Amino acid sequence: DTGVSQNPRHKITKRGQNVTFRCDPISEHNRLYWYRQTLGQGPEFLTYFQNEAQLEKSRLLSDRFSAERPKGSFSTLEIQRTEQGDSAMYLCASSRAGASNQPQHFGDGTRLSIL
Amino acid sequence: AQTVTQSQPEMSVQEAETVTLSCTYDTSENNYYLFWYKQPPSRQMILVIRQEAYKQQNATENRFSVNFQKAAKSFSLKISDSQLGDTAMYFCAFMFLLGQGGSEKLVFGKGTKLTVNP
Numbered sequence: 001d002t003g004v005s006q007n008p009r010h011k012i013t014k015r016g017q018n019v020t021f022r023c024d025p026i027s028e029h030n031r032l033y034w035y036r037q038t039l040g041q042g043p044e045f046l047t048y049f050q051n052e053a054q055l056e057k058s059r060l061l062s063d064r065f066s067a068e069r070p071k072g073s074f075s076t077l078e079i080q081r082t083e084q085g086d087s088a089m090y091l092c093a094s095s096r097a098g099a100s101n102q103p104q105h106f107g108d109g110t111r112l113s114i115l
Numbered sequence: 116a117q118t119v120t121q122s123q124p125e126m127s128v129q130e131a132e133t134v135t136l137s138c139t140y141d142t143s144e145n146n147y148y149l150f151w152y153k154q155p156p157s158r159q160m161i162l163v164i165r166q167e168a169y170k171q172q173n174a175t176e177n178r179f180s181v182n183f184q185k186a187a188k189s190f191s192l193k194i195s196d197s198q199l200g201d202t203a204m205y206f207c208a209f210m211f212l213l214g215q216g217g218s219e220k221l222v223f224g225k226g227t228k229l230t231v232n233p
Binding site for chain 1: 119150152158159160161162165206208219220221222223224225226
């Protein structure tokens, strides 16, 4: 169990640029989640995959955001035309399907700063 | 909609003492799960303790225990014998099933910043 891995750890970009983050879940976990955490707040759910299928998207996920999990393993989260309000920590979590109390394991997150 | 409220933005405790963090939630669901997560400064979020709503017995994990009051929709965390390493943000979180095989997204509170003083 190597844990959930997220890259990069930090991303600084100018407003209007596109950014992409990557998440590698724990290998035997088929569920993958993206959350966004702003300063002083708890994480907010963005989207969820079971294997390669994106089963739920939050209304927080505007059309500038897109997430993929092409082979049911790693996932990418892309933000197009970034805005100041996109500055946040983006957290990825994974869990194993089965009993409903399987905990979600979180990565270290990618901190996005928009200049 | 489900909401989670943590009414204590910050708390502090002396090393070796006991502290209780409060959490209330609002839901119409009957089958759900509650969690406390710990997020140390600049480190990843880790699970501290979890409670199934259908279980009346309060969960315990070593120095961590919960007081789950389902009727009052309250889920407090007690940390006994506080240690310096307990300094962190603590998040209360709620999870329910969206149908069989459905999403199990977590709904988090805003967190309580706990500082353990030597």
